[in-house]
Amino acid sequence: MIISRLDPASADHRDRSNAMLAKLADLDAEHAKAVAGGGEKYVRRHRERGKLLARERVELLVDPGSAFLELSPLAAWGSNFPVGASVVTGIGVVEGVECVITASDPTVRGGASNPWTLRKTLRSADIALRNRLPYINLVESGGADLPTQKEIFIPGGRIFRDLTRLSAAGIPTIALVFGNSTAGGAYVPGMSDHVVMVKERAKVFLGGPPLVKMATGEESDDESLGGAEMHARTSGLADHLAADEHDALRIGRAIVRSLGWRKLGVRPGPVVEPRYPQEELLGIVPEDLKIPFDPREVIARIVDGSEFEEFKPLYGASLVTGWARLHGYRIGILANARGVLFSQESQKATQFIQLADRSHTPLLFLQNTTGYMVGRQYEQGGIIKHGAMMINAVSNSTVPHLTVVMGASYGAGNYGMCGRAYDPRFLFAWPSAKSAVMGPAQLAGVLSIVGRQAAQARGQVYDEEADTAMRAMVEAQIEQESLPFFLSGRLYDDGVIDPRDTRTVLGLCLSAINSAPVPETAGYGVFRP
Structure with a gap:
């Protein structure tokens, strides 16, 4: 068990907590922009049409009282597009089944997809595929944001490819259509396994009446061209005709209930709360990231019972490695202690990752690294080949990886500690995080x-x-x-989270990961001795 040496009453801890709380206030303000959607005018107009907001649809779909892990809420931050990228994505429990849910936000430019919407949507499909989670689309979108079509059209085809890949992998895809789903958007229900359309609301067509008029000279109206009743009675595209939005959500829940879905991963053991309060996580990371902090203090506040079986504690001391349980799931942890990665740390990490693969144990990377050590002594000592060994192990390890960026994430240390380019199943950042090629x-x-x-x-x-x-x-x-809002806006993580929520977020991720079967043991590339 970890014995904490943190003094919550100290001036340092109080100052660090206050600095983190200020950052969290900024984070709440940015999240509020995403929640506000297109603003009061467009929200009011949407409600006057008798429609639910995107987050209301999600809330009514998921099981009452269950958690919804929203992903990439800051997408598009710092761009010319509204924060949130006009779509809500996340993992929620529907009829006891963890599902990936995406919901178009029609209050933002009619739910049109911009380049950040595309990235966010593709990320959600990737999460569904890798973790074997049913995929539910709550659809009401005007299609592509035409002024940025050059950035959307060609890569946007992946949305439809991903839907067919999910279906081919035996992962159910469900589309609940609440309004327009036009042009390329028509293929979302078209390529889904199950389709529900809301009567007199859903409009699904490749080309609307004006385009049909221009292309063929044919006169038509919305309902006969692509209305929900037509698709239920004539084209057969709709499997279910819902009376209204609440009915569509009821039918969606019934579809999930009928799947008979079960997890194929490991079952968690008993859950034991940490011995130390989550609140104390606020005061661990210093404002100046050049000042080191002991990641064991973080580990003690997120793992079950604060129990941590440290691996090689006297070797490569700048990297803490060891075994623990989190919400009943066994995990391996790699955490930066003093920022810099030397040869010993790299060799230690490589061995530890191999052991985790052998025992099919997921890995959690807690990042606070300035990168691999430079200088004549270290170059001659083989820092390149030893760092390459660690990166090789991270790259080819098959167990699920989770990453939390607590502080610095600079240089190749970002790679060795499983940054975004190394495809962790999930990656989150604290408001204190910074990432760049160097400081x-x-x-x-x-x-x-x-x-x-x-x-x-x-x-x-x-x-x-x-x-x-x-x-x-x-x-x-x-x-x-290098700031977390900027990086999260570009989807270099899955969200900036409150440090106090770290244990809960990781628990939700570990549960979702285990919808998929335990992966086979890894094969590695050549390790240079």
Whole structure:
């Protein structure tokens, strides 16, 4: 068991908690923008039409009192599009079955899909496929955002490919159509296993009346061309005709109930709460990420009973590794202790990952790393090949990976600790997280050195004033681009979470992961000795 050395009454802990709470207030403000959808005017108009909002549809679909793990709520943050990317995605329990749910938000530009909507939707389908979760689409979308069609049209075909792949893998796909589902959007119900359409509301056609008129000269109306009743009685596209939105959601729940779905992974053991309060997680990460902190203090507050069986505690001490249980599931944990990864840490991690694969144990990566160590001594000692061993192990490990970025995530350390490019099943960040190729000051300093050397090679006098301005500008830019809102807006994680929710979020993810069968043991590439 971990014995905590954290002093919650200390000034340091209080200052760190206050700084984290300020960041969480900013996070709540950004989440509120996503919840607001298209704004008061369009929300009011939507309600006046007798329709439910996207999140209301989700809430009525999932089991009463159950959790809904919303994913990528900050998608499109910092872009020209509204926060949330006009779609709600997440994992919810329907009739006792964990499902991936996507819900178009028609209050945002009619639910039109922009480039960030596409990325968010593709991510949700990937989660459904890899974790073997039924996939439910709550559809009401005007199709593609036409001004950005060049960024949507070609990659957007993956949406329909993913639906057919899910079906081929035996993973049910369900479409509940509440309004328009036009053009390419018509293929969402068209390629789903089960389709429910709301009477007099759902409109599903490849081309609406104006386009048909232009293309063929034919006069038609919405209902005869693509109305719910026509599709239920004539085309056969609708399997169920719902009287209204509540009826559609009732039918959707009945479809899930009829699946006879069961999990194929491991069953959790007894759940034991940690010995230390979740609230104390607020004051662990310092404002200045150059100051190290002990990740065991985090582990003690998220794992069952604060029990942690540490692996190689005296070797490669900058990386903490060991075994624990979280919400009854056995996991292996890799957590950065002092940021830098040396050769010993890399070798330790490689062995630990191999052991986890042999025992079919999912891995949790707790990131706070500045990357692999540089310098003549470390290069001669083989840091490249040892770091490559660790990255090889992470890349080819077949057990599910979960990643939480608590602090720094710089350089190749992001890769070795299973960053987004290494396809963890889920990746979340704390508001204290930062990620970039290197720290802002280091990056600006490197550019300064390169510029100075180039000027000397040309026999020119280096402009110190311009250098100072350049360094300030670069530092400000990299600082902005390394912040969690910016990164989450680009879907480099699945959401920025309150540290106090970490245990709950990871528990939901571990439960979802075990809908899929336990993976086979990994095969690895060549490890360079």
